[in-house]
Amino acid sequence: MLFFSYFKELVGKEVTVELKNDLAIRGILHSVDQYLNIKLENTRVVDQDKYPHMLSVRNCFIRGSVVRYVQLPPDGVDIDILHDATRREARGG
Amino acid sequence: MGLGLRHFTDRVQEGECAGQPLLDSENGEELLHVQQRVVIVLGNLPPESPGTLFISSKQVVWLSDVDVEKGYAVDFLSISLHAVSRDPEAYPSPCIYTQIETQGGEDEELEDSDSEASEHFDLSKITEMRLVPSDPSQLDTLFNVFCECAELNPEPHDELDDEHEWIFGPDQVLGDVMDAETEEGPDWPIYENPANTIGYANGEHDLAHSVLELQIDDQRFEDAEETDQGAHGAHR
Numbered sequence: 001m002l003f004f005s006y007f008k009e010l011v012g013k014e015v016t017v018e019l020k021n022d023l024a025i026r027g028i029l030h031s032v033d034q035y036l037n038i039k040l041e042n043t044r045v046v047d048q049d050k051y052p053h054m055l056s057v058r059n060c061f062i063r064g065s066v067v068r069y070v071q072l073p074p075d076g077v078d079i080d081i082l083h084d085a086t087r088r089e090a091r092g093g
Numbered sequence: 094m095g096l097g098l099r100h101f102t103d104r105v106q107e108g109e110c111a112g113q114p115l116l117d118s119e120n121g122e123e124l125l126h127v128q129q130r131v132v133i134v135l136g137n138l139p140p141e142s143p144g145t146l147f148i149s150s151k152q153v154v155w156l157s158d159v160d161v162e163k164g165y166a167v168d169f170l171s172i173s174l175h176a177v178s179r180d181p182e183a184y185p186s187p188c189i190y191t192q193i194e195t196q197g198g199e200d201e202e203l204e205d206s207d208s209e210a211s212e213h214f215d216l217s218k219i220t221e222m223r224l225v226p227s228d229p230s231q232l233d234t235l236f237n238v239f240c241e242c243a244e245l246n247p248e249p250h251d252e253l254d255d256e257h258e259w260i261f262g263p264d265q266v267l268g269d270v271m272d273a274e275t276e277e278g279p280d281w282p283i284y285e286n287p288a289n290t291i292g293y294a295n296g297e298h299d300l301a302h303s304v305l306e307l308q309i310d311d312q313r314f315e316d317a318e319e320t321d322q323g324a325h326g327a328h329r
Contacts, residue, residue, distance in 0.1 A: 019173065021192070035247045039240065043176070057183070057190065060176035061240050065248050066194065 002089045006082070007032040007070070016046060016071040017062055023051060025060060036064030097195040097217040098135070101154050101166035114147050114154040114164070123150045126238045130227040131155065133165065134188070136219045146224060148238050150245050155224070167193055167222065169246040175239045177232045178223070187229040189236060191222045 010029050017038055018024040024047060027040030043060045045051050103115035116122040126148040133155045134140045144157040144164075153172070157163035171194045178190040195218055226232065 021173070023192075033244055035244065037240075037243060057176040057178045057180065059236065060174060061236070061243060062174045063172065063243060066173040 001034075002085055003036060004032065004034055006085065007036070007038075010072065010076045013073050013076045015040075015073065015076075017067055018069040018071070019062065019066050020068045021066070023047075025062070027060065030059065033064075036067065038062045038064065038067065038070070095196055095217070096168075096171045097193055098165055098167045098171075098219050098222065099216060101156070101164040102162055104156065104161065104164075112145075112156070114149075114156060114166070116149050117151070121150070122152075124148075125150055125242065126235075128226055128231060128235060130158075132186075132225040132227075134184075134223040134225065135165070135214075135216075136221050138214065140225065143227070146226075146235075148235075148242060150242060153239075153242075165216070167191075169239075169242050170248070171195075172239070172243065175236065175243075177236050179229075179232070184223060186225045187232055188223040188225040189232060189239065191224070191239075193220050193222055195220055 007029070011031060013029055014026065015029050016024055016026040017040065023045065025040060025043050026046055027043035030039040030041045032038050038061075040060045040062070041058065043057055101114060105111050105113045105115055113124065113127075116124060124147060126146075128146040128148075130143050131146040132140045132143050133146075141163075142157065142159045144155050144159075147154040147156065152166050152168045154166040155164060172191050173194045174192040176190045177187070178184050179187045184190070224235070226235065
């Protein structure tokens, strides 16, 4: 649940979601659910040369199970909160 | 059931639902949305003649309006991504764009060499599907239905939990070993046998200390060996 709570804090910020098939999509995080399904708005494909046919779409739903990485905006990372949250998770889990 | 697209021909034969796909209603599958006049485009193949889109709580089924033998289905579990595509450069008609997870892993694109044999293409290798409704104002509705249904279909095996078992199991064991090794000094045996603290504090230092040390060594040795075996067991 840690990542779920954490990603919810990032709603409205720009993130880049890299899928397990190497496709990377940048967009504004619209929402995330408990399965880490991710909805992006104003999306664009990062490597357009490699994926010429792909989407400049307005919104996009990505299944949580196909996500490899989520790149976060630097100002979206509050290290103190993360420290606390991970400690709590380690204790409570 | 496998990943990817598959042929679908099971239509309800009679009654008010005639022509609809036969769903697994015994296992709770429900029809949630019907969209008429939708063209389906598989991979780089040419668009098919229009059909009707049936979205159930488990899968997306497209049935041809022209050919009752023609239909395709894909489980929501296999739909990695869906999006509304309105950019004419991405595709000439506004559509729902989907990426489909296939069994093989490596996606072999259906290039031109295959298109002449399009009747015999390997459906299970198709990694992209576009759904083009005749009415583009329906795209947002379709997108939202897809979102809701994706959430109804989480991964059947919770991979995260499995990983936790695997990673944390041995880690916790290792953690115990480390605790035993790093917690030196009087703290540790005091927990074990509080009575000794009195002797320790009262100045019978040497005697108490050597007894304590003996205990430390014994228990540390036993503990480490036990947990070592435990860790090996967990790996097997």
